[in-house]
Amino acid sequence: MTFIKEQEEYVNNILKDLGYFLEDLNILPSSKRELGSFQLNIAMSLAKKYHKNPMEIAKEITDKLGDNYINVNIASPGFINFSFKEQFLLDYLNKSLKDFSLLVEKHEEKTIFLDYGGANAAKALHVGHMRSPNIGEAMRRLANFLGDKTISDVHLGDLGRQAGMLISEIKLREPDLPFFNPDYKGDYPKIEYTPEYLGELYVAANQKAINDEKRMQEVREITADIDKGNERYIALWKQLVNISLVSIKEVYDKLNCHFDLWEGELDSFKDVPKMLEVLKPYLYESNGALVIDVKENNDTKEMPPLIVIKQDGATIYATRDLATIYSREKRFKPDEYWYFTDNRQSLYFEQVFRASYKSGLVPKDTKLLHFGFGTINGKDGKPYKTRDGGVMELGSLIDLIGEELAPKIKDNNEDVKEKLTIATLKYADLMSFRNTDYIFDPEKFASFDGKTGPYILYTVVRLKSLLKKSDIKNYELKEIPNSEVLDVLLKILELPTVLNRSYNDKSLNYITDFLFDLASLFNKFYNNYHILTEENENTKISYIAMTKLVYNVMHTLLNILAIDEVDMM
Numbered sequence: 087m088t089f090i091k092e093q094e095e096y097v098n099n100i101l102k103d104l105g106y107f108l109e110d111l112n113i114l115p116s117s118k119r120e121l122g123s124f125q126l127n128i129a130m131s132l133a134k135k136y137h138k139n140p141m142e143i144a145k146e147i148t149d150k151l152g153d154n155y156i157n158v159n160i161a162s163p164g165f166i167n168f169s170f171k172e173q174f175l176l177d178y179l180n181k182s183l184k185d186f187s188l189l190v191e192k193h194e195e196k197t198i199f200l201d202y203g204g205a206n207a208a209k210a211l212h213v214g215h216m217r218s219p220n221i222g223e224a225m226r227r228l229a230n231f232l233g234d235k236t237i238s239d240v241h242l243g244d245l246g247r248q249a250g251m252l253i254s255e256i257k258l259r260e261p262d263l264p265f266f267n268p269d270y271k272g273d274y275p276k277i278e279y280t281p282e283y284l285g286e287l288y289v290a291a292n293q294k295a296i297n298d299e300k301r302m303q304e305v306r307e308i309t310a311d312i313d314k315g316n317e318r319y320i321a322l323w324k325q326l327v328n329i330s331l332v333s334i335k336e337v338y339d340k341l342n343c344h345f346d347l348w349e350g351e352l353d354s355f356k357d358v359p360k361m362l363e364v365l366k367p368y369l370y371e372s373n374g375a376l377v378i379d380v381k382e383n384n385d386t387k388e389m390p391p392l393i394v395i396k397q398d399g400a401t402i403y404a405t406r407d408l409a410t411i412y413s414r415e416k417r418f419k420p421d422e423y424w425y426f427t428d429n430r431q432s433l434y435f436e437q438v439f440r441a442s443y444k445s446g447l448v449p450k451d452t453k454l455l456h457f458g459f460g461t462i463n464g465k466d467g468k469p470y471k472t473r474d475g476g477v478m479e480l481g482s483l484i485d486l487i488g489e490e491l492a493p494k495i496k497d498n499n500e501d502v503k504e505k506l507t508i509a510t511l512k513y514a515d516l517m518s519f520r521n522t523d524y525i526f527d528p529e530k531f532a533s534f535d536g537k538t539g540p541y542i543l544y545t546v547v548r549l550k551s552l553l554k555k556s557d558i559k560n561y562e563l564k565e566i567p568n569s570e571v572l573d574v575l576l577k578i579l580e581l582p583t584v585l586n587r588s589y590n591d592k593s594l595n596y597i598t599d600f601l602f603d604l605a606s607l608f609n610k611f612y613n614n615y616h617i618l619t620e621e622n623e624n625t626k627i628s629y630i631a632m633t634k635l636v637y638n639v640m641h642t643l644l645n646i647l648a649i650d651e652v653d654m655m
């Protein structure tokens with residue numbers, strides 16, 4: 087059990103002995119350090135509950151606090167302030183130097199299915215596709231770290247207009263391919279295009295189709311044919327999807343994203359009839375389309391019916407999400423589903439989830455959850471664009487940060503530059519609360535000072551170099567020599583709370599904040615003391631042990647955020 091949690095239970099038992107009960111009791115870092123390192127603000131709520139004087143209750147509690155509690159004092163109207171005995175704190179921290187799990191509050195294991203990534207096949211990833219993999223991947227790692235089982239799926243957008251575009255252009259250029267011969271029987275040839283060539287095909291088709299209604303009609307027809315299950319087109323399209331996946335995977339690799347499943351909307355096709363069978367009792371016709379009502383009695387906002395099949399019999403985004411849920415439920419039966427997409431899809435997911443519960447596609451005690459995120463904006467408050475106002479591709483965004491960093495990196499080291507680039511992007515992306523929009527500022531994000539990825543990595547480089555240079559390898563905190571060391575150690579005790587907050591809110595900003603605070607406190611200590619040349623042996627050993635502990639914590643957190651460390655910069 088973590089230190090604070092253990093002490094909270096200890097105080098809880100004291101309350102029990104005194105005949106009191108409190109729903110949640112928190113030992114908090116003190117806001118007035120001169121009064122003690124910690125505070126308990128429970129006397130006031132107990133006083134209300136038991137109609138007593140809070141000062142009296144505070145006195146009753148403090149009288150029972152054992153030897154490990156020192157400098158105990160009560161401030162009006164009943165705040166209990168205290169510190170812990172130095173050796174008591176050190177014993178715990180020394181144990182956690184050997185066993186990191188003592189700093190982590192694991193919870194009961196759940197199985198979580200995470201849906202993030204969401205790239206669209208045969209289209210380049212753009213800025214808007216960055217937050218989902220960043221947040222999703224970090225949440226997956228955090229959930230694992232806290233004891234959950236996870237399954238992640240990229241849920242590729244592999245159906246849509248882009249399929250019709252590409253195939254119509256290929257048909258024009260290579261009409262003799264068997265994919266275009268309705269009588270063709272047998273195996274299809276392997277298509278040897280490059281991802282770049284696909285891009286070229288798309289641009290050509292798009293240019294022609296927007297100026298030519300007939301061509302656009304053909305694009306629509308091919309797209310519709312794929313939806314209806316045209317085998318020849320699907321055979322060609324699947325190959326094109328796989329080609330485009332090469333470059334999509336490259337970007338996800340750079341972002342350190344791991345997906346257990348690389349499934350897509352196309353994969354859900356086989357489950358559409360089975361899903362419709364489940365929804366059938368609730369479906370009705372409206373203007374030729376098949377819809378399901380998802381309104382509930384206490385709705386305060388408009389909740390339109392969800393279209394499940396379009397007028398022309400075609401499937402849509404929702405059909406595919408519902409069929410995908412059918413298949414996931416059949417295979418994995420997770421306790422919770424976490425979807426990470428842009429805030430703008432919130433209403434949509436609410437509809438899909440309601441339809442799933444209502445029809446029994448998903449049992450009521452399974453949690454279907456959508457976690458929306460804000461937009462990445464430019465300084466004008468609109469979605470971040472290229473200089474000439476075009477869509478900013480994610481690859482270009484990565485390059486742009488690389489250029490910003492390049493002049494600052496020692497010896498122009500390419501590997502360091504790449505890692506720092508991703509650290510810069512990810513840290514900036516995870517730093518703002520999930521739900522809020524933020525302004526993309528390459529210069530600020532890539533700065534080596536302030537709340538940035540480079541500042542955090544710089545601190546890690548410093549920690550590693552200190553540990554390497556020191557000849558002390560047996561890490562033990564012997565004492566707390568000064569207030570700077572105390573501040574660092576107290577900060578580390580907050581770790582479990584920080585992890586739980588991020589987990590509960592599905593927002594990584596608490597972790598990025600904590601990393602910054604810890605790095606800053608450590609650097610303050612570093613600037614005030616000489617670690618390696620310290621003459622008092624016990625003090626020096628303690629300095630190094632603390633350095634190691636800070637490194638362990640930062641290393642763990644960066645790993646959760648999917649940010650790689652560097653050895654120099």
Ligand code: ARG
Nearest residue numbers: 201204205206241243407427
């Ligand atoms: N491909 C979609 C997009 O670009 C995101 C997919 C999100 N996941 C889902 N199951 N619908 O907006």
